[in-house]
Amino acid sequence: MATVSMTKGAELAGVSKGTVSKALKSGRLSYAEKTDNGYLIDTSELFRVFPPKQKETVAESRSETPSGNSETPINSGGLQREIELLREQLQDRDSVVADLRQRLDKSEDERREAQARVIGLLTGPEPAESKRGFFGRLFGKADD
Numbered sequence: 001m002a003t004v005s006m007t008k009g010a011e012l013a014g015v016s017k018g019t020v021s022k023a024l025k026s027g028r029l030s031y032a033e034k035t036d037n038g039y040l041i042d043t044s045e046l047f048r049v050f051p052p053k054q055k056e057t058v059a060e061s062r063s064e065t066p067s068g069n070s071e072t073p074i075n076s077g078g079l080q081r082e083i084e085l086l087r088e089q090l091q092d093r094d095s096v097v098a099d100l101r102q103r104l105d106k107s108e109d110e111r112r113e114a115q116a117r118v119i120g121l122l123t124g125p126e127p128a129e130s131k132r133g134f135f136g137r138l139f140g141k142a143d144d
Helices: 006-013 017-026 043-049 058-064 076-123 134-139
Strands: 003-005 033-035 038-042
Touching (some): 006 017, 006 043
Antiparallel strands (some): 003 038
């Protein structure tokens, strides 16, 4: 268990000493020991509350990394093949989605047609209008 002073902890975390002091007083950050010289803070507790300060950006670290590093060989051929396989999988998934959308549209059209047929059967045929004349309607006889 490594402990650091409040000043060193603030420097490691990339925050001010006042920020660390406020966190200690509020109880957000706990300390391992309080001495006459100040607080001793466990580094794991410090980094739990304040993530460690990055010393360099990713772009800087990449520019400093030698391209011919023999300790960590990069298998670019294998990575390229994996990328190709992933792209093929995406294309397959896209074609499956397109096929499913087409089937869904077709089934929706079939459902609408069937619903129209059912409604037609339930309502029955339209009643034929009578072609009786005035006297046929008056006396109840059909006018032929």
